[in-house]
Amino acid sequence: MKIITVSREFGSGGRELGKRLADELGFDYYDREIITAISKNCELDEKYVEASLENNVWQQIPLTFGSSFISLPVFQSSKTNLLLEQKKVLESIARSGRDCVIVGRNADIILEEYAPFNIFVCAEMLSRVSRCFDRATDKEKSFSEKEMISKIKSIDKCRRETRALISDIPWGDPHHYHLTVNTTGMDIKSLVPAVAQYIRSSFGSREK
């Protein structure tokens, strides 16, 4: 069984690369499916699960639910529970034994014992800003460049912090990934066959 994990800076096109890689390799693809499974298992709303895992919910919720009775420790505990549930979902995907690409969710760490091939996708900030505007919601389209940079930095900060909860290995350190791809100025589609070939060679190289 071969597992590919794709970790990525927000706006770097890592999700697109992951999806296209799965298509190219004929592997299963997991991204939002993981959030859906967690929501189902915990009987929680998907948007809540996503916000809790993707954002620093203990920083944001007090703004949203300022007058609610829910205290900070409850939210921290909730995030911990969701991370544990996420671990279960990832392990059940791995145990299925099917080749797959998993985007995000610190799958590189959680599924370490399955020896996944780990990719990190990064890009220069202006390239990421431009990619974010290209796929922006109506609300985001009214963002200034400065606001978009702030959003990108905030999401990456959360990804770095969530990872620090479960591992000492810093997010984005190229020593932890097999391949680090910089998508600045690149047409992702055209890079996919070469990345797929690299992955095949790497798994072949391990078997020697």
Next chain:
Amino acid sequence: MKIITVSREFGSGGRELGKRLADELGFDYYDREIITAISKNCELDEKYVEASLENNVWQQIPLTFGSSFISLPVFQSSKTNLLLEQKKVLESIARSGRDCVIVGRNADIILEEYAPFNIFVCAEMLSRVSRCFDRATDKEKSFSEKEMISKIKSIDKCRRETRALISDIPWGDPHHYHLTVNTTGMDIKSLVPAVAQYIRSSFGSREK
């Protein structure tokens, strides 16, 4: 004209990757040839040029020539002159207009205006130690693992510091390279066709 630059951690196999890439792509290959050219142009011994550029000569020479009349500032100035000469040699290679692979020498920075494809090669420390012992000189073969780690760290520190003399972009920051390859546990030879394909796709992608 296409220029590929290969920057690398000491012991990561970057030189091997660079040489094999040049063969695969049919490009010229530059590595020691640059030291030879600088030595010739400056009428200096190759070993001296290499030591000055590869090591922190201003730290090492006082030990070797402790009683000599040569003072620290002279050596610093000498390193600066050699870096300037190196820049001239690199620019003359680029001006030749021939496709090439250049290993080391901060060619990614110096030849930035020629839009090179920049690779960084890294590996986990134990993998680098093992690679260094595999190709060790008789003297190095007697090194303890600790001594080899110390040598590797010292050479990388010098590379980082030499780069800091000419650029604010940190050595090894994946945002500055198009591709960062981790050779830990990999057979470099088997990865070369995929890296070559990635490079071809990347140049193709730019032309669109």
